Amino acid sequence: MLRLVRNQTPPIPDKTATEVDEYALLQRIVEGDTLAFETFYKVYYPRLFRFILRITRQPDHIEELIQETLLLIWEKPERFNHSSKISTWVFGIAYRKALKSMSRAARSSNNLDVDEYGETIADPLANLAENTENQDWLNCALDILPADQRAVIELTFYHGLPYQEIAKILDCPENTVKTRMFHARKKLQAFAEAKGN
Numbered sequence: 001m002l003r004l005v006r007n008q009t010p011p012i013p014d015k016t017a018t019e020v021d022e023y024a025l026l027q028r029i030v031e032g033d034t035l036a037f038e039t040f041y042k043v044y045y046p047r048l049f050r051f052i053l054r055i056t057r058q059p060d061h062i063e064e065l066i067q068e069t070l071l072l073i074w075e076k077p078e079r080f081n082h083s084s085k086i087s088t089w090v091f092g093i094a095y096r097k098a099l100k101s102m103s104r105a106a107r108s109s110n111n112l113d114v115d116e117y118g119e120t121i122a123d124p125l126a127n128l129a130e131n132t133e134n135q136d137w138l139n140c141a142l143d144i145l146p147a148d149q150r151a152v153i154e155l156t157f158y159h160g161l162p163y164q165e166i167a168k169i170l171d172c173p174e175n176t177v178k179t180r181m182f183h184a185r186k187k188l189q190a191f192a193e194a195k196g197n
Contacts, residue, residue, distance in 0.1 A: 149184035
């Protein structure tokens with residue numbers, strides 16, 4: 001249930017994820033500040049869209065999973081225990097929700113053209129790879145990976161997270177993250193060799 005509070009602090013200006021003090025935002029969300037949540041939403045929406053799309057390959061479920069993730073944060077912001085970065089906590093929630101969605105959906109592998117969603121997830125700084133001519137090849141290559149390996153690739157290369165943070169998000173030991181990265185790289189290398197790239 002939304003708790004409306006008079007905004008006693010000045011409005012938060014629109015800034016990029018790197019400029020916003022996420023800890024201050026989360027504290028304001030704990031206090032029921034809807035403007036803080038709106039800013040938090042704007043900061044995380046494109047990042048979650050890309051992450052969930054890459055993990056699930058289910059475009060029909062992306063909006064629902066983003067809403068579920070962010071609704072949980074609005075309803076229970078006090079669950080953040082300060083043992084990791086806020087982004088680690090948010091991606092962890094999204095990852096678990098994505099896995100549940102994937103297990104519910106008896107889906108076959110589908111080839112998704114991420115370029116269809118370019119305007120929705122367009123953030124030139126976070127999506128440099130989207131702007132290269134190799135995007136189609138990259139999408140095909142990532143399609144051969146299981147979801148857990150795609151998650152490691154996505155969090156490492158697109159979100160710049162260290163293995164320690166990825167381990168917290170995926171709720172597994174750091175060595176498991178390293179193993180998944182190793183196997184993902186091997187598969188991607190074999191794919192590149194098979195395609196002659």
